[in-house]
Amino acid sequence: MTATGHAIIGTIIAAKVGNPYLAVPLALASHVAADIIPHWDTATNRKSKGKDRVLTETIFDIALGFLLSYAILTFFFPNTNFLYALLMIFVSQSFDWLMAPYYFFHINMPPFTWAYQLQKKFDSELDAPWGIVTQVAAVLVVLFLAVLL
Ligand SMILES: [Zn+2]
Numbered sequence: 059m060t061a062t063g064h065a066i067i068g069t070i071i072a073a074k075v076g077n078p079y080l081a082v083p084l085a086l087a088s089h090v091a092a093d094i095i096p097h098w099d100t101a102t103n104r105k106s107k108g109k110d111r112v113l114t115e116t117i118f119d120i121a122l123g124f125l126l127s128y129a130i131l132t133f134f135f136p137n138t139n140f141l142y143a144l145l146m147i148f149v150s151q152s153f154d155w156l157m158a159p160y161y162f163f164h165i166n167m168p169p170f171t172w173a174y175q176l177q178k179k180f181d182s183e184l185d186a187p188w189g190i191v192t193q194v195a196a197v198l199v200v201l202f203l204a205v206l207l
Pocket residue numbers: 059089093153154177181
């Protein structure tokens with residue numbers, strides 16, 4: 059899933075689960091669950107795109123994630139602690155942050171290689187546009203449930 063998708067889910071977990079001992083494992087599990095859903099992300103079609111473009115799009119994706127998370131916090135969950143939400147965003151994205159040194163900069167050592175190998179087991183790719191539709195739908199369902207319940 060995109061960094062944006064993981065960030066929004068992390069934000070919602072922070073808004074709904076005040077206990078970090080519960081929220082951290084939930085955020086980690088949410089990364090796996092979100093990546094199992096067939097999705098497009100900035101690394102889709104990496105062979106034809108090239109790593110430089112993947113990196114540029116990923117930086118944009120991360121920035122968009124923080125922007126949308128901030129908007130969601132402001133509009134739907136204004137009582138949530140901002141730093142706590144920021145922490146849950148990073149935890150929700152943590153597998154991707156962990157594999158980035160290996161993936162982008164070829165730092166070929168654990169835990170970066172472990173994160174990469176682990177993610178390959180559950181990451182499910184689906185090209186745009188459907189790989190974006192599945193992801194927007196998944197995030198909207200989580201957001202609706204969080205706002206309603
Ligand atoms: Zn992932």
